[in-house]
Structures are given as C-alpha cells and as structure tokens.
Amino acid sequence: MLTKRWPDHDRGGYVLLGVLAVLAVVVPVANLAIPDGSPLHLSTFMVTLLGKYLCYALLALALDLVWGYVGILSLGHGAFFALGGYAMGMYLMRQIGARGVYGNADLPDFMVFLNWDTLPWYWHGFDTFWFALAMVVLVPGLLAFVFGWLAFRSRVAGVYLSIITQALTYALMLAFFRNEMGFGGNNGLTDFKELLGFDLQSDKTRVALFLTSTAALALGYLACRYVVTSRLGRVVAAIRDAEDRVRFVGFRTHHFKVWVFTLSAVLCGIAGALYVPQVGIINPNEFQPLNSIELVVWVAVGGRGTLYGAALGAAVVNYAKSTFTALLPEVWLFVLGTLFVLVTIALPRGLVGIAARFKRSQHA
Amino acid sequence: MEHRVRRILSVAALLSMWMLTTAAAALAGEEEFTQAISAIATASSYSEKDAAATAIAASANPRAETVLGAMLKGELYTRNSDSRVVTVTDAADGFAVLDATTGEDLGTASTSDVSRVTVNNALRTSLRGLLATLKLHHTDPKQRVAAIREVGESGDLEMRQTLTDLLATEQDSDVRGAIDTAVATLNLDSTEPAERLAAIERVGGVVNGLTRTKMSALAANESVDEETRTAARRALIDIERRVAVYDVVQTAFFGLSLGSILVLAAIGLSVTFGIMGVINMAHGELMMLGAYTTYVVQQLMPNALGASLFVAMPAAFLVAGLVGVAIERGIVRRLYGRPLETLLATFGVSLVLQQAVRTIFSPLNRSVVTPAWLSGSIELTPGLDITLNRLYILLFSLLVFGALLLVLKRTRLGLEMRAVTQNRAMAAAMGIRTDRVDMLTFGLGAGIAGLAGVALSQVTNVGPNLGQAYIVDSFMVVVFGGVGNLWGTLVSGLSLGVASKLIEPAAGAVMAKIFVLVFLIVFIQKRPRGLFPQKGRAAEA
Numbered sequence: 001m002l003t004k005r006w007p008d009h010d011r012g013g014y015v016l017l018g019v020l021a022v023l024a025v026v027v028p029v030a031n032l033a034i035p036d037g038s039p040l041h042l043s044t045f046m047v048t049l050l051g052k053y054l055c056y057a058l059l060a061l062a063l064d065l066v067w068g069y070v071g072i073l074s075l076g077h078g079a080f081f082a083l084g085g086y087a088m089g090m091y092l093m094r095q096i097g098a099r100g101v102y103g104n105a106d107l108p109d110f111m112v113f114l115n116w117d118t119l120p121w122y123w124h125g126f127d128t129f130w131f132a133l134a135m136v137v138l139v140p141g142l143l144a145f146v147f148g149w150l151a152f153r154s155r156v157a158g159v160y161l162s163i164i165t166q167a168l169t170y171a172l173m174l175a176f177f178r179n180e181m182g183f184g185g186n187n188g189l190t191d192f193k194e195l196l197g198f199d200l201q202s203d204k205t206r207v208a209l210f211l212t213s214t215a216a217l218a219l220g221y222l223a224c225r226y227v228v229t230s231r232l233g234r235v236v237a238a239i240r241d242a243e244d245r246v247r248f249v250g251f252r253t254h255h256f257k258v259w260v261f262t263l264s265a266v267l268c269g270i271a272g273a274l275y276v277p278q279v280g281i282i283n284p285n286e287f288q289p290l291n292s293i294e295l296v297v298w299v300a301v302g303g304r305g306t307l308y309g310a311a312l313g314a315a316v317v318n319y320a321k322s323t324f325t326a327l328l329p330e331v332w333l334f335v336l337g338t339l340f341v342l343v344t345i346a347l348p349r350g351l352v353g354i355a356a357r358f359k360r361s362q363h364a
Numbered sequence: 365m366e367h368r369v370r371r372i373l374s375v376a377a378l379l380s381m382w383m384l385t386t387a388a389a390a391l392a393g394e395e396e397f398t399q400a401i402s403a404i405a406t407a408s409s410y411s412e413k414d415a416a417a418t419a420i421a422a423s424a425n426p427r428a429e430t431v432l433g434a435m436l437k438g439e440l441y442t443r444n445s446d447s448r449v450v451t452v453t454d455a456a457d458g459f460a461v462l463d464a465t466t467g468e469d470l471g472t473a474s475t476s477d478v479s480r481v482t483v484n485n486a487l488r489t490s491l492r493g494l495l496a497t498l499k500l501h502h503t504d505p506k507q508r509v510a511a512i513r514e515v516g517e518s519g520d521l522e523m524r525q526t527l528t529d530l531l532a533t534e535q536d537s538d539v540r541g542a543i544d545t546a547v548a549t550l551n552l553d554s555t556e557p558a559e560r561l562a563a564i565e566r567v568g569g570v571v572n573g574l575t576r577t578k579m580s581a582l583a584a585n586e587s588v589d590e591e592t593r594t595a596a597r598r599a600l601i602d603i604e605r606r607v608a609v610y611d612v613v614q615t616a617f618f619g620l621s622l623g624s625i626l627v628l629a630a631i632g633l634s635v636t637f638g639i640m641g642v643i644n645m646a647h648g649e650l651m652m653l654g655a656y657t658t659y660v661v662q663q664l665m666p667n668a669l670g671a672s673l674f675v676a677m678p679a680a681f682l683v684a685g686l687v688g689v690a691i692e693r694g695i696v697r698r699l700y701g702r703p704l705e706t707l708l709a710t711f712g713v714s715l716v717l718q719q720a721v722r723t724i725f726s727p728l729n730r731s732v733v734t735p736a737w738l739s740g741s742i743e744l745t746p747g748l749d750i751t752l753n754r755l756y757i758l759l760f761s762l763l764v765f766g767a768l769l770l771v772l773k774r775t776r777l778g779l780e781m782r783a784v785t786q787n788r789a790m791a792a793a794m795g796i797r798t799d800r801v802d803m804l805t806f807g808l809g810a811g812i813a814g815l816a817g818v819a820l821s822q823v824t825n826v827g828p829n830l831g832q833a834y835i836v837d838s839f840m841v842v843v844f845g846g847v848g849n850l851w852g853t854l855v856s857g858l859s860l861g862v863a864s865k866l867i868e869p870a871a872g873a874v875m876a877k878i879f880v881l882v883f884l885i886v887f888i889q890k891r892p893r894g895l896f897p898q899k900g901r902a903a904e905a
Contacts, residue, residue, distance in 0.1 A: 073704045147885075154889040159643055159703050163839045164885050170836050171881035174874050289836065293711055300708060333719035340712020344705040345698050 012308035012352060013225060017218055023050070024214045028207045044203050047210050048278050049322070053315050054213040055275040058220050060298045060314035061307055062267035065224050067296070068305030069233065070260050071240035072157075076165030077268055078292035079172050080140035082282065084269025086176075087139055089189035089282040090123060091132030092200075096193050109191070110184045120182045129196055136273040137266050144265030145258060152254035152261070157243070166289050173287030188283025195277050206278070213274045217311065220267050224307050227263065236260055297336070300343045303352030312351060397423035401431065401465050404440070405447045410487050417487070421494040429498050431464050436491045440464065441478035452478065500530060509542040516546025517574050524550050552578045557589050564595045576603050610748045615865050621754035623861020624761040628819055629834045630841035630853050631765060632812035637839075638848040639785050640805055642696055643703055645711035647838065648831025649718060650810045653687060654680035654817020655826045656721060659730045670735040673818065680814035687717075688810020692803050700802075714831065722828045729827035738822060757819050764815055765854055771808070772850070781805050785848070840884050846894030856895055 027050060030042035059081050066072045098105035102112040107119060125131040147168060151161055179185035198205040227233050238246045239253050247253050276282045285291075294317075302313020317339070324332040347353060400419035407413040417435065420428050434440040434451040441452050443461075450470060452459035458474040483491070496518075499511035512530075515523050527547050534540050544566065551563035552575070564582070567575050582588060582596035629651060636644045644650075657680040662672045691713055699706045738756055741749040772778035780801045783791040792798045820830065841860060845852030860880060867876040891897070 073707070150886070150889045154892055156888055156892050159707065160843060160888060160892060162643075162704065162707060163843060164888050166836060167840060167881045167885055171878045171885075174878050174881075178874055290832075293708075296708060330719070330723060333715045333722075337712040337715030337719065340715065341695055341709045344709040344712075345695065348705070 010225070012306060013221065016221060016308040016311055020214050020218045024211055027210055031203060031207055044206050047203075047206050051206070051210040051213045051278045052275065053318050054210070054217050055271045055278070056295075056298065056314040056318055057311035058213070058217045058271040058274075059268055059295060060302065060310035061217070061220055061224055062264040062271065063295055064299045064302075064304060064307055064310035065227070065267070066261055066264045067299060068307070068310070069228050069240060070236050070257055072257065072261065073162045073296065074165045074261075074264075075162045075289065075292050075296065076167075076169035077264070077295055078289075079165075079169035079287055080144060080265040080268035081272040081275070082172070082176075082284075082286035083140045083143065084136045084272030085276040085282040085286060086183060086189070086272075087126075087132055087135040087269070088273035088276045089192075090126040090135075090183075091129060092192040092195060092277060093189050094123075094127040095195065096191065099193055100191070108184070108189075110179075110187065111182070114179060116182075123182065133273075136269050140265040140269035140272075141262050144262045148258040148261040149254075152257040155254075166292070169287050169292055170289050173284050173289075176284035176287060184283070186283065188281060188285075189276075190281040190283075192277065192280055200277055200280065209274065209278050213278075216270055216274055220270070221307060221311070223263075224267075227260065228307070232256060232259070294336070297340055297343070299350075301339060301347075301350050303350030306350075306352050309350055309352035316351065394423070394425065397425035397428065398465050401449050404435075404481055405442045405449050410484050413481070413483070414487055414490055417491060417494060421498055424501070427465070427467060429495065430467070432491055432495050432498070434464070435481060435483060436488060436495065438480060438483065440481040442481060443470075443473070443478050445477070449481070450478065497526065500526070505536045505539050508536075508539050512539065512542045512546045516542075516549040519550070519553060521550055521553060549575065549578075552582065557592055560588075560592050561595055564592065564599050567599075576600070576607075579603065613748060615869075616862060617750060617754070619862030619865035620858060621758055621861070622865055623858035624758040625820065625823065626837055626841050626861050627854055627857030628757070628761040628764060628816040629813075630838040630845075630857055631761075631768060631850070632809040632816060633838050634842050634845070634848075634850055634853040635768070635809035635812065636806055637842055638850070638853070639781060640802065640809075641703065641847075642700075642806065643707040643710065644691075644696075644806075644809070645707055645835065646691060646714040646717060646831075647809075647813055648833070648835035649714040650684040650688060650813035650831070651817040651820060651834060652721060652826075652828065652831040653684050653717065654814030655732070655821040655830055656725060656730070656817075657683045657814065658818050658821040659725075659732050659826055662733055669733050670737055673735060673738075676818050677815060680818045681811040682814075684814025684817065685807045685811030688813075689803055689807040691810070692806035696806065697799070697802070714835075718828045718831070725828075727828055729825040732821040732826050734822055753822050757823065760819055764812060765850070768808075768812065769850060777801070777804060777808075836881075840881070843888065843894055844884055846896040849894070849896045852894060852896035 027042060027047055030040055031044060031047050034041045059077065062080075063074065063077050066074055066077075093108045096108065100109040100112075102109055104112045107116060111119070126135070147165075151164065156164065175181055176183050176188075177186060183189065192200055194200055195205065195209075198208070200206075228236070235246065235251055236256050239251075239256060243253055272282075272286075298314040298317045299310045300313070301317050302311065303309025317336075320335065321332060324335055343350065349356070396419060400416050400423060403416040403419065404413060407416055417432060420431055431440065431449075431451065439452055441450050441459075441461075442448065443450055449464040450461045450473075451464050452461050452473070454460075455472050458472055459478065461470040461473045461478070462468065463470055496511060496515060500508060500515070502508050502511065512527065515527060524547055527543050527550075530543055531540060534543065548563040548566035551559045552567065554560050554563065560582075564579070579596045579600040583593055583600055585593070588596075629648075632650070633644065633647050636642050636647070658673070658676040661676040661679055662669060665672050665675065691710065695709045695713065696706055699709060734753060738753045741751045742755075743749050772781065780791070780796050781804075783794070783796055784798050784801045784805075788798055791801075817830075820826075820834075824830065824833070841857045842853055844860065845854070845856030864876045864880050867879055871879065
C-alpha cells in the first residue's frame with residue numbers, strides 16, 4: 001500500500017481533498033455573495049463552526065500520524081494544540097492595544113488587573129505577527145522534540161508513554177491555571193479585536209480564516225501523506241509493527257520517532273493557532289486530559305492509520321457533539337462513552353473500515 | 365474591680381461549699397435560685413440586677429449558666445402579663461419563649477408581650493466574670509480545663525487567687541496541672557521579678573501563640589531586669605525550637621496522610637494494571653461509586669451514622685467489585701493483549717459512569733457526614749494536634765494494604781492470580797481457569813477502589829468528578845513504584861505524599877503538584893520500570 005508516493009488508489013485522500021476544494025468555493029459564495037434572506041445563505045456562525053471542525057480535523061490528522069503510523073498513543077496532544085493557540089492568542093492580545101477595559105496600551109487587561117507594571121519577558125515580540133507565527137510552530141515543536149527525545153531515547157513506550165503524555169498536559173493545565181504564570185489564569189486570553197488589522201467579527205475575516213483552515217488541512221494532509229509514503233514513512237511503519245527488529249537491522253529508531261512526533265506537534269500547534277481567532281478565546285481548559293482523550297476517539301471513530309479517516313472522524317464526532325449538546329446535553333457523555341466502547345470492540349478500523357467492508361462485499 | 369473580685373470570690377466559696385453539701389442544701393439552692401430569678405424581674409437598678417445575678421451564680425443551679433448567658437446576650441426577658449422571667453430565641457413569628465427558672469416551654473410570644481431585662485457595660489463585665497467562675501466549677505473536667513485555660517489567657521491578674529483557691533478542692537490531676545499553667549501564664553505579666561521568673565520556668569515549654577508573644581515581649585522589654593530577660597530569651601529559643609520540630613512532625617504527618625490516600629487510590633489499580641496489565645481508566649469512577657455507596661448507606665440509616673461506615677465498607681466493596689466484574693466480562697475480556705484499546709474502552713466506561721451518577725444524584729456534590737468518632741483531633745502535646753480522620757485513613761490504608769497482601773500470598777485465589785500473571789498458558793495447562801481468575805482479579809481491584817471511595821468520602825467532596833481528580837495521580841503512583849509490585853506502590857504513594865507536602869510551603873499546592881508531575885515524567889526516562897522493577901520471568905510477560 002505504501003509503495004507509490006501518489007498511489008492511484010488513495011481514493012479516501014482524493015475524496016478529502018475534493019471535499020475541501022468544494023468547501024473552499026461554496027462556503028465563501030454562500031456566505032458573502034448570497035443575500036441574508038435566501039435559503040442558500042450560510043450564516044457566519046456556520047462558517048465559523050465549519051472552520052472549527054477543520055481545525056479539529058487537522059489536529060486529528062496530526063494524532064493519526066503518530067498513533068496510526070508510529071504506534072505512539074499520545075494522550076497529551078491537546079497540549080500542543082493549546083500551546084499553538086496560546087501563541088496566537090498572545091499576538092491577538094497585543095493587537096488589542098489601548099482598546100481594553102483599562103485602556104493600557106502596554107499591558108493586557110488581566111496584567112493591569114493583577115497590578116503588574118511591566119510586560120513579562122516571554123511576552124516580548126508577540127506584537128509582531130511573524131514572531132507569533134514562528135512561536136506557533138516552535139513552542140509545540142520544541143516541547144515535543146525535548147519530550148520525545150527524552151522519552152524515546154530511554155525507550156519509554158506503550159502504556160507508559162500514554163500516561164506520561166497525559167501527565168504532561170495535566171501539569172501544563174495546572175500551570176496555566178495559575179495567575180502568576182502571566183497567561184490570564186482561569187479566564188485565559190479573550191476579547192480579541194483584530195488580526196493583521198482585519199476586524200475579527202467581520203464576515204470577510206471569518207471567511208478568510210475558514211479558507212486558511214481549509215488550506216492548512218489540505219496541506220497538512222499532503223504533508224502527512226508525503227511523510228508516510230516516503231522512505232522514512234516505511235521505516236516508521238516498521239517501527240510500529242516490530243521496533244526491536246528495526247533496531248537490530250541498524251536503525252536508530254528513536255530518531256525517527258522523535259522526528260514524526262515533533263512534526264505532529266507542529267501540526268497541532270498550527271491547528272490551535274487557526275482555532276483561537278475563530279472561537280475568540282483560549283483558556284487552560286484546552287489542556288484538560290479529557291480533551292486529548294476525546295481527540296483519540298475522533299481518530300478511532302474515523303479509522304486509525306488512514307489519515308483521511310481521522311479527518312472524517314473529527315468532523316463526524318464533533319458534528320454529533322454539537323447536535324447532542326444542543327438537544328440533549330445530558331445524553332452526550334453517554335453517547336461519547338458508548339462510542340469509545342463500541343468503536344474499540346466492534347469497529348477496530350472505524351468508519352473507513354465499514355466503507356471498505358461494504359465495498360468488498362459488493363465486489364464479491 | 366476590687367468589688368467584683370470580692371464578689372466572685374464569695375461566689376466561688378459558696379460554690380465550693382455547695383459541692384460538698386447534701387441534697388437538702390441543694391434544695392435550699394433551688395429556692396435561692398428561684399428567688400434570685402424573681403428578684404431580676406423586680407429589680408429597679410443595675411446594682412440590684414447585679415446582686416440578683418450574683419445570687420443566681422451562687423445558687424449553683426444547673427440552669428444558672430443558661431440564664432446568665434441569656435442575660436449577657438440580651439435574651440432574658442420578663443413577660444408583661446405576669447412578670448415571669450423568660451429566655452427567648454428568635455422564632456418565625458416573634459419569639460420562642462422558655463421559662464427561665466425551669467426551662468419549661470411556654471410557646472411563642474410576640475415582641476410586644478415581653479420586655480427585655482436590660483444590661484449595661486458594668487453588668488456585662490460582671491456577668492462574664494460570673495460565667496467564667498461557673499465554668500470553672502463545671503462537673504466535666506474537660507470543661508473545667510478549657511475554662512481554666514481561658515482564664516489563664518485572659519491576662520487578668522486578679523484571677524490568680526480564684527485559680528489557686530480551686531486547688532483546695534480539685535482532685536483531677538489534669539485540671540490541677542492546667543491550674544498551675546494558667547497561674548504561671550498570668551504571672552508572666554506580674555510585676556514581681558521572682559514570680560515572673562518562676563512563671564517563665566513553668567510555661568517555658570508550653571507552645572502556644574500567647575506564651576510566645578509574652579516571652580518575646582519580656583525579652584525585648586527594657587524596663588525588666590536582666591535575669592528575667594535572659595530567662596525569657598532562653599524560653600523563647602526553646603519554644604521556637606519546639607515549634608520547628610512540631611512543624612516537621614506536622615508536615616510529615618500531612619504528607620503521610622496524603623500519601624495514604626494516594627496509596628488507597630492506587631492500590632486497586634496496582635492489582636488491575638500491575639498484576640493483570642490492564643489499563644483501567646474507569647478506576648477513578650469505581651472509587652466514585654464507593655463514595656456514593658457511602659452516601660446512600662448513610663441515607664438509609666440516618667439514625668446510626670457512627671456505624672454506617674462499617675456497613676458502607678462491604679457495600680462499597682461489593683458495588684464497585686460487581687461493576688468491575690461487569691466491565692471485565694463485557695469489555696476488557698474482548699481486548700486482552702491490546703492495552704491501548706483497553707485504555708480507550710475503559711475510558712468510555714468512565715464517562716458513562718460519571719454521567720450516570722450525574723443523572724441519578726444530580727451534578728452537585730453530595731454531603732457525606734463524618735461520624736463523631738472520626739471527627740476532631742487529638743492533642744499530642746500543646747501545639748501539636750493530629751486530626752483523627754486523617755489518622756484513621758492512614759491506618760485504614762495500611763490495613764487494606766495488609767489484607768490485599770494476605771490475599772495474594774496466602775489464599776488459593778492469590779496463588780492462581782500470580783500463576784496466571786507469570787505464565788498464562790502454563791497456568792491454564794495446570795487446570796487453572798484463567799478466565800475466572802481474570803474476572804476475580806479485576807473484581808478485586810475494583811472492590812478495593814470502592815473501599816478507597818469510602819475513605820475519600822471522608823476527606824473530599826463526593827461528586828461526579830471525584831474519580832477524575834485522582835486518576836492521573838494513581839497511575840503516577842503505580843508507575844513510580846514499579847508495575848506489579850505492591851510494596852513499590854506503598855513506598856511510592858507515601859513518598860510522593862510526603863514530597864508534595866514538603867514542597868508545598870515553599871511553592872504552593874499547585875506548583876508542588878506540577879513539580880511532582882515533572883519529576884515523574886523525568887523519572888520514567890531514567891527508570892522506565894519504576895522504583896522497584898519486576899525481575900525474572902514475570903518481567904517479560
């Protein structure tokens with residue numbers, strides 16, 4: 001399956017890219033060109049919601065890269081997402097300038113509230129967009145690199161790795177909840193006004209953010225596809241299936257794992273950075289271990305180890321979540337919990353697996 | 365002042381006499397009491413009221429304290445219709461009225477039916493003195509000690525004589541000791557150098573805030589003679605050294621107590637995760653079930669709260685154990701050998717259990733009552749208290765640990781469990797029904813989680829999120845101690861508890877937790893198999 005770089009039978013991938021292309025055309029037209037009263041009009045709320053799903057899909061894609069192809073079940077990928085989000089949030093915070101409640105041009109509102117006089121050193125530079133973008137990539141990437149380097153070199157694997165990734169995101173959550181950290185404590189960062197001078201509330205900015213998310217997901221998919229079909233991808237899949245053998249053959253397996261883990265974290269960071277301006281807030285709850293585990297379910301529901309399946313799973317589960325929490329908020333956790341159980345026991349290959357089975361039975 | 369002291373002394377003398385008299389005299393006391401009460405109703409001046417109050421105290425009637433207390437708080441009234449003296453408390457419509465003399469319930473009255481027995485500041489002062497004297501003669505030695513301590517800390521030098529007089533009749537050695545200490549504490553303010561010096565010697569070793577302040581004041585006071593100041597300084601150093609020691613003991617105890625909670629939470633996990641190799645993310649929710657079982661048991665037997673915990677323990681063990689068996693039969697069994705999938709599926713179970721509890725019991729925290737025998741604290745020495753519930757939880761976790769160890773090492777089930785862990789195929793070949801052993805092992809781990817829930821219900825809020833708060837911690841404890849090693853779990857739980865309490869004063873509770881987590885993340889890199897890794901064949905399984 002992994003022999004050709006652009007295999008003709010990557011039908012799922014083509015479908016995903018096709019859907020994204022269609023969305024990229026239809027959504028802006030339906031929102032901006034079709035007038036408000038028309039039944040074909042798409043509200044800005046829906047545009048943002050779709051944009052959110054795309055960010056989740058990118059996040060799921062990133063997890064599938066490490067879980068589906070390297071066999072690392074990370075229960076802390078939400079941390080990289082949140083870090084990317086915080087980097088973007090810090091930039092957006094600086095853009096508020098003197099328009100905050102306290103009208104202080106040098107300090108964000110929450111720092112004024114805490115009686116701080118000066119900006120902490122780690123906030124410097126975040127008033128330039130390019131610096132913030134670099135941080136979106138560098139902070140999660142660096143953390144993943146250091147963490148992965150330590151963990152994979154000492155051959156921490158399987159369940160142990162899952163648990164310490166969970167500890168990582170838990171520790172970060174506790175840290176970000178502290179006001180003294182200088183990231184807004186409980187409330188996080190919010191009340192954003194504009195991005196690169198464009199008003200965040202305007203329809204056009206929303207559509208532009210949606211298009212950027214679409215492009216990010218498409219490029220993210222292509223990048224992951226490229227990685228898993230490359231020579232490195234083959235080594236990585238071999239590591240997943242029998243790490244010891246690969247090691248005996250002479251590969252330094254931890255180098256490969258660190259590389260893919262870091263790439264995955266960077267993708268998460270980008271997803272977080274696109275997510276924050278669309279939802280308008282980032283707070284420490286994004287670090288909750290539960291979020292990271294939910295993310296695993298998206299991938300499992302969609303179908304692990306297929307990339308496009310992860311994106312599908314993220315969209316399906318989140319659509320279900322939006323629907324249920326609106327209609328029957330009590331039931332959502334029952335549904336999610338049952339989904340965990342059913343997917344792992346009955347659908348080890350997820351929705352993609354059902355489709356494949358269906359197709360096979362048709363051929364027969 | 366002079367006058368007041370004399371009167372208090374006379375009351376004290378009367379009381380002492382009364383304690384030695386017979387029933388006939390008590391009857392006379394009864395009469396005096398009734399008379400004094402009616403004197404309050406007729407009193408026209410504050411001094412008459414003062415005299416009546418003194419007579420009430422001197423009558424040594426058991427209700428004297430209530431009446432004087434009510435008078436002090438302005439809850440003593442006379443009824444306009446028959447000028448009967450009554451005590452009142454606020455009720456929905458006006459006042460609830462009790463007869464002052466007998467305590468008989470006279471129903472309710474509107475505010476216009478009664479008029480307050482007014483008191484002024486001088487009267488209040490003397491009432492306080494009378495009440496203190498009454499308490500000094502309380503029949504319960506513990507109450508006497510408390511009253512004596514209060515007098516000792518009042519800084520009222522005039523009371524020294526009262527206290528010394530008590531020695532004449534006091535038999536209880538604890539109370540006598542308390543009197544000595546109280547007199548000495550008062551003497552710290554004395555102007556007589558010799559008395560002061562003796563007092564410093566006497567209370568030098570008593571660690572409390574008051575003696576500490578007094579000592580440092582004496583040590584810094586220029587107008588006091590050099591000898592006293594040196595003694596005070598020495599006593600101060602001694603007190604501070606003791607306080608430092610007590611702090612360490614206190615921290616160690618808090619650490620052990622936190623550690624014992626961690627051990628309780630982790631020990632069931634150590635069975636399912638350590639022995640079976642199954643990641644049970646629903647472990648926290650099984651603890652939550654145990655805590656809720658305690659709540660339900662208490663609701664079912666509201667009249668026997670003290671005993672309810674002993675019913676709750678087996679009940680929680682059964683409830684959590686049965687749910688555990690169901691999880692094993694329904695889910696875990698189908699996923700053996702796929703640890704990551706087990707992790708996800710059991711996490712799903714945990715969500716369902718949380719939501720179920722939320723639906724049944726509401727999302728709010730439920731209050732579980734702490735039985736009387738579990739609340740309060742014991743004072744090892746002045747300045748060093750140990751809270752009872754934490755002490756009992758420490759003992760309980762050691763007990764559970766010991767029991768589990770016995771089950772594993774001394775019973776047939778334990779033997780079979782260990783056999784299955786070491787070599788499943790071989791165990792099956794020898795005739796052990798491995799699937800039954802799996803089920804029972806999982807049930808045992810789950811049941812212990814239920815027991816942990818009973819203990820947790822005594823120290824934290826019982827709510828749907830109870831389990832989540834402990835799940836990360838308990839995995840850390842198991843991993844730190846070394847998977848499959850019960851002793852490792854015990855050592856790691858206790859040491860993590862003590863470590864976080866040691867860091868806490870310097871860095872705060874949250875930072876302490878973060879430090880511990882980061883430490884563990886780094887530790888796993890160095891020793892991926894924990895503190896006490898398994899050796900031999902079992903390690904490869």
